[in-house]
Amino acid sequence: MNINATDKTLTGTPDFREMGEQELMRAEMTIARKYLGRFSWFMLVWWIANLTCWLALWPLTLTGMLPVWAAFPIATLNVILCYLPSHEAQHSNFAKNGRLRWLNELIGYTSTIPLVLPFKIARLTHMEHHTHTNDPELDPDYNVKADSWWHFVLNNIARRQPGRPNDYGRTLERLGNSATVNRAKLEGLAQTLAFWGILCALAWSGHAIEAAAIWWLPRYIGSIYISMMLSWAPHHPMTERGRYRNTRYFDATVGNILSMGMQYHIVHHLHPAIPLNWNGAAFREMRPILEARGCRMETF
Amino acid sequence: MIKAILGKLGPWGPVFFGVGFLAPLIAQTIEKLDRMPPLGLTPVEAGLICGTLLGLAAKLRGRWL
Structure with missing residues (x-):
């Protein structure tokens, strides 16, 4: 049986439903290898353009060149867009090692400045999310579980109230006292204190x-939107844990751009080294294989 | 030691936020809207009173909203 999923013109579409586990895996990997490990210039430009735009809002607004009401929606968009370049860096997709490793780490650290998400904490907890997706005890993102998107929003607001448990903090505690975890905690503390310090200094100096x-409200709104699109929507209803069932394809009513490519998040969970901008292409090629495996193809 | 300090200060976070950020935000919003606070208070005094009270209420109730 021909298992070359990409060679449809010569051999016709293979019937993946008749294939065994190994053949399906081989067909999936044949497609994945076309995209794995590519350097994503798209995500590089995304990072630099988004961060530059957000940083530029400060002098533009403080000097009165841009009204505050115009800066607010732009900043909110910047916060929403700032996570995904860091997400690529968390997976070392810009450079696993070698001479461009510094660039990977630079993108990771700086991309989420508007969101105030410390890179090392993000990386550690995100790897735990991949390892334990939808596990009520071990998945740091499990707290996004909700019956609908508006339930998610209400829960998210409730979770941000004072004194509520912090699931990322709980995950770091569970990971123990290794040098990496302690460094992540320290960096996280420094970045969070710096954020509040800068915010208060700006406020008391008349801004x-x-x-x-530009920062406080967009961060609040942006983090809810990011969490909804990246954590809630692709894993909803978070009841299954198998490799091919813990994440779904969803037909986003808001479109691919507004859902930030998360329709194809299933490809990311199967092959995290495929950069975001090729998840859609990889999904379209893999779709018959994923359907044969019983993956979930749903709507938002 | 850091953990102990954070454990002591953490619960007071809403009050710090109320004084450190909400107070000047309220004061500057009052000025921007060209309003006069009651009882002859200056915008900064009104901001400090409101910010501190909001922060204390959030600390005691465990929620802002």
């Missing part, structure tokens, strides 16, 4: 409204 419009 509270600008700080609220």
Whole structure:
């Protein structure tokens, strides 16, 4: 039986439902290898353009060149867009090692400045999410579980109230006292204190409204949106844990751009080294294989 | 030691936030809207009172909203 999934013109579409486990895996890997390990210039430009735009809002707004009401939606968009380049860096997709490793780490550290998400904590907890997807005890993102998107939003707001348990903190505690974890905690503390320090300094020096419009409120709104699109939507309803069932394809009513490519998040969970901008192409090629495996193809 | 300090200060986070950020935000919003606070208070005084009270209420109730 021909298992070359990409060679349809010569041999016709293979019937993946008749294939065994090994043949399906080989067919899936044949497609994945076309995209694995590519350097994504798209994500590099995304990182630099988004960060530059957000940083530029400060002088533009503080000097009165851009009104605060105009800066607010732009900053919110910047916060929403800032996570995904860091997400690529968390998986070392810009450079696993070698002479460009510094670039990978630079993108990881700086991309999420608007979101104030410490890179090392993000990386450690995200790897735990991949290892334990949908596990109620071990998946740090399990707390996003909700019956609908608006339940998710309400739960998310409730979780941010003072004194509520922090699942990322709990995960770090579980990971123990290794040098990596301690470094992550220290960096996380320093970045969080720096954020609040800068915010208060800006506020007391007469720029509270600008700080609220460019950082504080966008961060709040953006983190809810990111969590909904990256954690809730692709894993909803979070009841299954198998490799081919813990993440779904969903037909996003808001479109691929507004869902930030998360429709194809299943490809990311299967092959995290495929850069985001090729997840869609890889999914379209893999779709018959994923359907044969019983993957979930649903709507938002 | 850091953990102990954070454990002591953490619960007071909403009050720090109320004084450190909400107070000047309220004061500057009052000024921007060209309003006068009651009882002859300056915008900064009104901001400090509101910010501290909101922070204390959030600390005691365990929620902002």
